[in-house]
Structure formats: C-alpha cells, structure tokens
Amino acid sequence: MDTFALLGNGILTALEPMNLFYALIGVTLGTAVGVLPGIGPALTVALLLPVTYQLDAAGSLIMFAGIYYGGMYGGSTTSILLNTPGESASIVTALEGNKMARAGRGGPALATAAIGSFVAGLIATLGLAFIAPWVVKFALSFGPAEYFALMVLAFITVSAAFGDSSLRGLTALAIGLTLGLVGIDLQTGQARLTFNEVGPFFTAMATDGAFLSGLWLWVGGLFSDISAALLDGIEVTTLAVALFAIGETLSVAAAGHRTPDKVEAIKGSLWMTREDWSRSWKPWLRGTAIGFPIGAMPAGGAEIGTFLSYATEKQFAKHPEEFGKGAIEGVAGPEAANNASAAGTLVPLLTLGLPTTATAAIMLAGFQQFGLQPGPLLFVNSPDLVWGLIASLLIANLMLVVLNLPLIGLWVRLLTIPRPWLYAGILVFATLGTVGANPSPVELGMLLLFGLMGYMLRRFGYPIAPVVVGLILGPMAEQQLRRALAISQGDATVLVGSPLAIILLLLAAIALFVPLILRARGKGKVLSQLAADED
Numbered sequence: 001m002d003t004f005a006l007l008g009n010g011i012l013t014a015l016e017p018m019n020l021f022y023a024l025i026g027v028t029l030g031t032a033v034g035v036l037p038g039i040g041p042a043l044t045v046a047l048l049l050p051v052t053y054q055l056d057a058a059g060s061l062i063m064f065a066g067i068y069y070g071g072m073y074g075g076s077t078t079s080i081l082l083n084t085p086g087e088s089a090s091i092v093t094a095l096e097g098n099k100m101a102r103a104g105r106g107g108p109a110l111a112t113a114a115i116g117s118f119v120a121g122l123i124a125t126l127g128l129a130f131i132a133p134w135v136v137k138f139a140l141s142f143g144p145a146e147y148f149a150l151m152v153l154a155f156i157t158v159s160a161a162f163g164d165s166s167l168r169g170l171t172a173l174a175i176g177l178t179l180g181l182v183g184i185d186l187q188t189g190q191a192r193l194t195f196n197e198v199g200p201f202f203t204a205m206a207t208d209g210a211f212l213s214g215l216w217l218w219v220g221g222l223f224s225d226i227s228a229a230l231l232d233g234i235e236v237t238t239l240a241v242a243l244f245a246i247g248e249t250l251s252v253a254a255a256g257h258r259t260p261d262k263v264e265a266i267k268g269s270l271w272m273t274r275e276d277w278s279r280s281w282k283p284w285l286r287g288t289a290i291g292f293p294i295g296a297m298p299a300g301g302a303e304i305g306t307f308l309s310y311a312t313e314k315q316f317a318k319h320p321e322e323f324g325k326g327a328i329e330g331v332a333g334p335e336a337a338n339n340a341s342a343a344g345t346l347v348p349l350l351t352l353g354l355p356t357t358a359t360a361a362i363m364l365a366g367f368q369q370f371g372l373q374p375g376p377l378l379f380v381n382s383p384d385l386v387w388g389l390i391a392s393l394l395i396a397n398l399m400l401v402v403l404n405l406p407l408i409g410l411w412v413r414l415l416t417i418p419r420p421w422l423y424a425g426i427l428v429f430a431t432l433g434t435v436g437a438n439p440s441p442v443e444l445g446m447l448l449l450f451g452l453m454g455y456m457l458r459r460f461g462y463p464i465a466p467v468v469v470g471l472i473l474g475p476m477a478e479q480q481l482r483r484a485l486a487i488s489q490g491d492a493t494v495l496v497g498s499p500l501a502i503i504l505l506l507l508a509a510i511a512l513f514v515p516l517i518l519r520a521r522g523k524g525k526v527l528s529q530l531a532a533d534e535d
Helices: 002-014 017-035 041-054 057-082 088-102 106-139 144-161 166-180 198-205 213-230 236-255 274-296 302-316 329-352 358-369 376-381 383-404 408-414 419-437 441-459 465-487 492-496 499-534
Strands: none
Touching: 002 017, 002 106, 002 383, 017 041, 017 057, 017 383, 041 057, 041 236, 041 358, 041 419, 057 088, 057 106, 057 329, 057 358, 057 383, 088 106, 088 302, 088 329, 106 274, 106 329, 106 376, 106 383, 144 166, 144 465, 144 492, 144 499, 166 465, 198 213, 213 441, 236 358, 236 419, 236 441, 236 465, 274 302, 274 329, 302 329, 329 358, 329 376, 329 383, 358 465, 376 383, 419 441, 465 492, 492 499
C-alpha cells in the first residue's frame, strides 16, 4: 500500500505542467535521435547535460528518462526501414523487420514495434515501482565494506559487458579511475594530478635577460590556470560530452563518405491485421518477461535480452520457417524485451547507483550534476523526485505511442538529413553547451582533449562507458575503502569480513573470468572448425 501511495504522489508530480512539457521534449528528442543511425540516447543525454544545468533537477531527469525511452522506440524505425540499427539494442529487430519492410509490410512491422514497446514499457515501469523499494530496504543494510565490494562488482561487470574484450574494458575503466583521482583529496587536502608544480617550474626559468623568458612566463601562467581549474576535479559533464559527442563526430568524419542508405517505402496499411495481433501479443509478454530482469541485473543490458527473446520466439513460433524471411514475432518479442530492459536498467541505477548501460552512466552524471547520489538514501532524502521520475515513465510511454504511430512519415524524413550537417550541428551544440555551463578556456581545451581521446578509443576498439563509470564511481569506491579501513584500524580483512561482501566479490570474479573462458572456448571451436575445413 505504501508503494501505491508513493506512486500516486509521483503521478501528481509528473502531471505538473512543466514536468509534462519536459517529458514531451524528452520523448520527442529521444525518438528523433533514435531514428538517426549512429546517434543513440547516450549521446543525446550527454549533449543535453550542460544545457539543463540551469533547470530544476526533477524536470531535467524526467527529460533524460524520456530521451532514454524515446531512443529505444526510435531505434526500431531505422532497423526496419534501413536495416541500420539506430541503437545497438535494435540490432535484432533488423533481422526480421527489414525483411517485412522489403516485402511491403513495413507498416505492420513499425506498428507491432511501437505497441510492443508501449506494453513492455508499461509493465516494466510498474515492475520498477514495486521492486525498487525491496532493493532499497536490502541496500540500507550495507556497510562501507559491502559498498566497496558492490563498486568492485560494478567496475568488473561494466568493463566485461561493454566491448568485445574484457582487457580493453578494464583498460578503459583504469583511464576513468585515473581521471577520478584528479583534484583535491578530501581527506588529506593534498592536490593530486593537477600539475601544480609545473607552473612554478617554468616561471622560475624566466630569469631577467634569459632568451625565451616571455615564453616560459606564458607557459608557467598556462599551467597555473590549468592547475587551478583541476583542483575541483574533472567535470563529468565535460568528459561525457567529449567522449560521446566530440569523439563520435571525429570518428564519423574519419570514416569518410558512405554511400547513401536506401529508405524502404511503407506500402499498404500502417495498421496490423487480426492475424498480426494474434501473433504479436504473446511475444510482447514473453519479451517483457525476458527483458526486464536482464536489464535489472548489474551485468545486464538490452542487447542480451533482445537476442534471448529472438531465440525464444523462434522456438515457440507456429511458423518457424518464416524466421529469416520476415516473421512478425521476431519484431514484436525483441522490441518488447528492448524497452522492458530500459526500465529494468533503472532498478540498479536508482536503488544502488550502478549504471549497466552507457545511457545509465550519463544519467548518473546527470544526478551528480544536481548534487544527488542515486542509491538507497535517494529514496529517503528525495522521494518526490524519485517517484515523480518513475511515474513520468508511465506518461512518457503513452506519449510515445501517440508520437510514433502518426508521425512515422516525419521520422522517415529525418533519415534524409546529410550526415555532414548532422554532425557539424552536434559539434557546435556540444561546444556551446559546455562553454555555457562552464565558461573557461581550460574547460574548452579539456573538451577537445577528451574528444580526441574518445576518437582514439573508438579507433582501437575500446569501450567508452567504462571511462565515464570510472570517473563517477572511482572517488566513491575510494571513499568507502578508506572508511572501511579506518573503522577496522587498517585491517584489510574487513573487506571480506561479511558474507554479503564475499558474495559480491565472488560475483565480480565470476563476471571477470566467465566471459574470458567462454571467449576462449568460442575461439577454440572456430579454430578447430577451420582446421577441419582445411582437411
């Protein structure tokens, strides 16, 4: 009954005119961005972080959540019409959806994707509302050692889940953890990695009459400005915008000109037939049941749920021979799993402060931008904000159905925007947003530097999200580690002193080594198959 009361209060908060307006902006932007190939909700939320700096926390977070849901919806449009997923979680939708579009059934494919997303989002959001309080009660029993073990689990799962290589994921995480050390140590007051000794060194070289003394003074002053700016640490907003927006733009520019994609025409009726309905409603429910718990796992992610849903529908299908040729179940199930996992992702984010997707990592940065730390205490200290956010997801789902079905023609036209115009706009928007939030030449320089780093990470196949997660969660993990060691007077066994901490650390070890073993076995099978083929 408490959950019903809290959800009712959240609905009242979400129905406030300005919050409804923010939700509408979020779902519209999210859908439009999800439609555009290569631009996902993570990039959009990152771009809007500096822009929303002056807004209130509730409105900004509601807008971000709307972008997240809208991006999941919009990704199906390019998957079906272009065979080009706008978001990685929409890859499976392209398998059957594009075959339906090529057969002139793009309308029913888009309709089952939109309605399935609505059904899954509605059920999963209610699941989030009722599961979150139970997770919060459990998390309130955590001590510093348990929180540190939870952070280790988050680091390992995020590093192992993103990208094709655990080593590259851990390397990206190490970069983020190193960036998290920059600034003043809150316990000792010492400056760390701020180049605070470099400025005085160059200034001392500028003696009277010395050649290039003016240059040394300029360099010394530059490093003094950089050191002063770094004392407060690296802004998560700047890093997120640089890695996701600037890095993606440079990556696309480096890729060169691509052949224009062919947009499939939508022939016939947009609406579904009675047979389409009868073949879709069970996959919607099964996709929801698969996607929500996987999204809620610390090592979850929408991609896993969509693949599992596709495999499940292939097993349950009455017409398995249609798979690979345009089976509507292959669109309905994965799209439902995709959107159910989006709500599931918010369970660990809101209750434990653990992001399991790139977009969740950027939303975590959005919380910190307003001085909020997701976790069990957020439900205690800011219940109106949390429950307003959860309730706004219900409203956003309804808005998305209204937007997606009538405006599919508009979303298709967005696909014709030339890529140079699109990414040039993103570059300008990212730069202006960062300068507007923090008008500093040093901040602008860091935006460019981290943007180049984001391009290099993409160039060599390193995942981006672990860098952001390391910057955000690294200082928190350090604080919990120091607190646990202070309580135990330096006894490191306190880190494995409770069954819960041991379980979390064992889960982290499993999350690290199991993917390595599975990849090794997969490579072994491929090599043995190649050897057999040669024989």
